[in-house]
Amino acid sequence: MSGKNGWWLGLACCLFAGAAFGAQFPVAGHILQTVSPMYFVGIRYLLAALAFVPLLAFKEGKAAFRLEGKALLVWLFGTLAFTGYNGLVFIGQRLAGPSGPIVSSVMMGFMPLVTAIILLVWKGVRMASATVVCIGIGLVGVFLVATKGHVRELFAGGNTVWAIALMLAAVVCWCTFTVGASLFPSWSPLRYTTLTCVGGTISNAVLIALGTGVGVLEPPAWHDLAANVWPFLYMALIAGVAAVLAWNTACKIISPVDAALFTNNIIPIVSAVITVLSGYRIGVPELAGIALTLLALIANNVAGRRRVGKREAAVTETRHGLSLESCKSLANK
Numbered sequence: 001m002s003g004k005n006g007w008w009l010g011l012a013c014c015l016f017a018g019a020a021f022g023a024q025f026p027v028a029g030h031i032l033q034t035v036s037p038m039y040f041v042g043i044r045y046l047l048a049a050l051a052f053v054p055l056l057a058f059k060e061g062k063a064a065f066r067l068e069g070k071a072l073l074v075w076l077f078g079t080l081a082f083t084g085y086n087g088l089v090f091i092g093q094r095l096a097g098p099s100g101p102i103v104s105s106v107m108m109g110f111m112p113l114v115t116a117i118i119l120l121v122w123k124g125v126r127m128a129s130a131t132v133v134c135i136g137i138g139l140v141g142v143f144l145v146a147t148k149g150h151v152r153e154l155f156a157g158g159n160t161v162w163a164i165a166l167m168l169a170a171v172v173c174w175c176t177f178t179v180g181a182s183l184f185p186s187w188s189p190l191r192y193t194t195l196t197c198v199g200g201t202i203s204n205a206v207l208i209a210l211g212t213g214v215g216v217l218e219p220p221a222w223h224d225l226a227a228n229v230w231p232f233l234y235m236a237l238i239a240g241v242a243a244v245l246a247w248n249t250a251c252k253i254i255s256p257v258d259a260a261l262f263t264n265n266i267i268p269i270v271s272a273v274i275t276v277l278s279g280y281r282i283g284v285p286e287l288a289g290i291a292l293t294l295l296a297l298i299a300n301n302v303a304g305r306r307r308v309g310k311r312e313a314a315v316t317e318t319r320h321g322l323s324l325e326s327c328k329s330l331a332n333k
């Protein structure tokens with residue numbers, strides 16, 4: 001596949017993933033009215049794993065299920081993504097109340113900036129001053145959406161602070177999962193997604209069994225599950241299988257940073273539109289918060305591209321200088 005065609009495929013994957021992820025928060029909000037977050041996550045990714053496994057077997061054969069000595073990493077990243085991220089973000093969404101879908105989606109838009117922090121801690125990649133500023137602006141936007149402009153709620157404690165903290169922790173889990181894919185360079189996006197999903201599903205089952213056994217979690221009623229069949233299928237097959245595959249494919253084709261920019265600009269817009277169409281009245285502070293977060297994302301990406309452009313220009317100039325020196329040396333000989 002040519003570079004241009006590959007870029008367009010990556011962009012298409014980003015657009016699909018952004019729309020699917022954006023719609024998942026309003027859909028999840030409907031399910032969470034009657035099903036606890038952990039049972040919701042457990043059922044969602046059990047269904048997703050049942051779709052992923054035969055798909056991987058069909059596409060890549062039995063050899064693709066070999067863990068190659070990376071079982072612990074597969075389980076860890078799967079638990080971070082399919083247990084940690086999903087469990088934390090939907091518990092936070094439930095705590096946030098009616099505005100939960102919008103708050104969740106805006107927090108997901110914060111992923112590129114959190115990825116920069118993870119790269120700093122994990123791989124020692126220093127953050128530019130522009131990135132630090134963008135992180136600050138993004139946080140202001142998140143707080144505006146979460147508090148609806150009533151900043152005092154942050155200092156009063158309660159559900160708002162906990163919702164933001166849980167969602168931020170969820171973002172860290174997902175970004176670690178995304179960066180962790182770099183440790184599996186020879187694996188396809190489908191293989192990485194399938195095996196980590198199986199690992200996360202096992203962790204979900206263990207947590208649900210323990211939580212139910214000690215009385216912390218309550219199993220959903222059958223009539224509540226029956227009433228949410230279509231939302232569950234959407235969350236499992238569209239937002240859980242197709243969108244995650246599209247996301248991992250985009251990250252491999254056009255880089256995690258560019259994929260995050262395209263995808264995470266779409267998520268809060270789609271989520272806000274669906275939530276408003278469902279009857280939620282969005283206020284000016286929330287719109288301002290969404291705009292600030294998107295502005296921070298775009299500004300950070302533009303600044304990053306300029307830094308890359310300057311480095312490439314410097315490398316080209318250095319090579320050009322070396323070539324001239326070589327020519328002069330050959331001429332003198």
